[in-house]
Amino acid sequence: MTNVVVVKRVDRGDADLSEVTDLARAAGYDVVGSLSQTREEDAAYHLGEGKVSELAALVAETDAAAVIFDNRLGPYQTYNIAQKLPQNVEVIDRFTLILEIFGQRANTRKAQLQVELAELRYELPRAEAKASLAKRDERPGFMGLGEYDESRERDIKAQISRIKNELDAIADKEETRREQRRESGFDLVALAGYTNAGKSTLMQRLADDLEVGQNDDLHPDLDPTAESKNQLFTTLGTTTRRAETGKRDVLLTDTVGFVSDLPHWLVESFKSTLDSVYRADLVLLVVDASESLDAMREKLITSHDTLYERNEAPIVTVFNKIDAVDDEELEEKRAALSALAPNPVAVSGLTGKNISELTARVEDELPAWERERLLLPLVEDTMSVVSWLYDHTYVEQEEYQGEQVFVEFEASPAIVEKARAKAADLSLPSESA
Numbered sequence: 417m418t419n420v421v422v423v424k425r426v427d428r429g430d431a432d433l434s435e436v437t438d439l440a441r442a443a444g445y446d447v448v449g450s451l452s453q454t455r456e457e458d459a460a461y462h463l464g465e466g467k468v469s470e471l472a473a474l475v476a477e478t479d480a481a482a483v484i485f486d487n488r489l490g491p492y493q494t495y496n497i498a499q500k501l502p503q504n505v506e507v508i509d510r511f512t513l514i515l516e517i518f519g520q521r522a523n524t525r526k527a528q529l530q531v532e533l534a535e536l537r538y539e540l541p542r543a544e545a546k547a548s549l550a551k552r553d554e555r556p557g558f559m560g561l562g563e564y565d566e567s568r569e570r571d572i573k574a575q576i577s578r579i580k581n582e583l584d585a586i587a588d589k590e591e592t593r594r595e596q597r598r599e600s601g602f603d604l605v606a607l608a609g610y611t612n613a614g615k616s617t618l619m620q621r622l623a624d625d626l627e628v629g630q631n632d633d634l635h636p637d638l639d640p641t642a643e644s645k646n647q648l649f650t651t652l653g654t655t656t657r658r659a660e661t662g663k664r665d666v667l668l669t670d671t672v673g674f675v676s677d678l679p680h681w682l683v684e685s686f687k688s689t690l691d692s693v694y695r696a697d698l699v700l701l702v703v704d705a706s707e708s709l710d711a712m713r714e715k716l717i718t719s720h721d722t723l724y725e726r727n728e729a730p731i732v733t734v735f736n737k738i739d740a741v742d743d744e745e746l747e748e749k750r751a752a753l754s755a756l757a758p759n760p761v762a763v764s765g766l767t768g769k770n771i772s773e774l775t776a777r778v779e780d781e782l783p784a785w786e787r788e789r790l791l792l793p794l795v796e797d798t799m800s801v802v803s804w805l806y807d808h809t810y811v812e813q814e815e816y817q818g819e820q821v822f823v824e825f826e827a828s829p830a831i832v833e834k835a836r837a838k839a840a841d842l843s844l845p846s847e848s849a
């Protein structure tokens with residue numbers, strides 16, 4: 417394990433180092449020291465110069481191999497700080513740290529491309545800065561350097577557009593799959609929320625056993641009898657599983673957690689992962705209700721900011737981990753956060769408390785279904801239409817009346833339309849007759 421010191425600067429108030437400590441541990445570092453400062457940003461060193469000397473002493477004392485800033489550092493600040501530290505001590509900022517975690521967890525083609533894209537987007541303005549510096553200092557002897565840096569810039573841009581194309585193709589495929597799933601009668605529900613809110617735990621609690629892997633092209637239509645051995649879970653990828661909420665057959669998707677202060681370009685590169693949230697029929701926004709009111713508020717704001725503009729689905733806020741909160745405190749939090757989280761459902765994914773309340777809420781909030789009654793002639797293909805109805809709709813009644821079958825069911829408008837077409841086909845004389 418690599419020893420690191422975590423550092424944070426805030427403009428005012430007290431710096432909270434708990435999140436950056438957790439992030440550093442998630443990346444596999446051993447946090448051996450910490451340091452914080454409340455002051456305005458110094459252009460050259462980010463911290464005050466004296467504080468950087470203090471940091472250098474702490475690094476020497478703890479034998480740290482890197483310092484991790486919970487701030488955004490400019491390229492020059494990074495360089496200047498490194499100059500003050502013992503030799504070969506790495507300077508990492510919040511964004512490179514998050515990218516590093518993402519890079520470690522990226523074990524699908526899509527996640528790897530997303531991380532690569534984020535890295536290139538991080539590098540691009542730095543390469544541009546270098547190129548323009550080289551140009552400004554252009555003297556006969558430096559021509560080569562300037563040319564080299566400009567070609568690097570072009571190279572990055574070309575790579576960015578190549579990766580974007582590949583990611584677009586993946587996104588198109590996923591969109592097609594979402595449509596296929598809807599046509600199969602599923603409602604798509606996404607679990608979203610701050611990292612560590614308990615999304616995956618809630619997913620396990622709500623889901624049936626059948627798991628649908630994100631790269632599992634073998635079952636694009638989710639044949640419910642197909643066994644999936646794909647147990648792979650990646651925080652970066654999306655895991656989709658079936659869940660029954662009552663009448664509805666729901667496909668639940670667990671996604672990458674939100675984190676505050678994510679730079680725009682990083683969110684952009686994970687756009688298609690978030691599409692499973694934005695294009696869902698319903699979003700469950702999970703919040704850890706065992707945290708302080710302030711932490712809950714901040715994380716709700718971050719979540720809403722991330723969802724804002726793109727999200728098309730209705731949102732149900734879920735207060736999770738209520739096994740760790742007493743009732744009185746929960747009521748206080750509910751009241752204090754009512755503007756950000758109107759009418760939340762309070763559950764415990766861990767113990768299963770109130771889960772049935774949540775599934776009932778999901779049913780209520782999903783787009784309304786239509787009720788339809790069909791009278792089918794009893795011919796050769798009738799039973800396959802009836803079993804299609806059982807697979808794709810909620811059948812309320814099935815009655816045999818002489819040479820006909822009466823079926824009453826509920827389904828989405830698109831599925832009802834399909835069912836009508838199938839019924840009409842039955843009434844046509846068959847070709848072989």
Ligand SMILES: Nc1nc2c(ncn2[C@@H]2O[C@H](COP(=O)(O)OP(=O)(O)OP(=O)(O)O)[C@@H](O)[C@H]2O)c(=O)[nH]1
Nearest residue numbers: 611612613614615616617651673737740764765766
């Ligand atoms: N007490 C309590 N702990 C919970 C509950 N749900 C989840 N946890 C714990 O919270 C931690 C995070 O849970 P996860 O389900 O991994 O959270 P997540 O939102 O999927 O996290 P990321 O994938 O990192 O975004 C784990 O240690 C869980 O055991 C709950 O209802 N009560």
Ligand SMILES: [Mg+2]
Nearest residue numbers: 615616651670
């Ligand atoms: Mg998770």
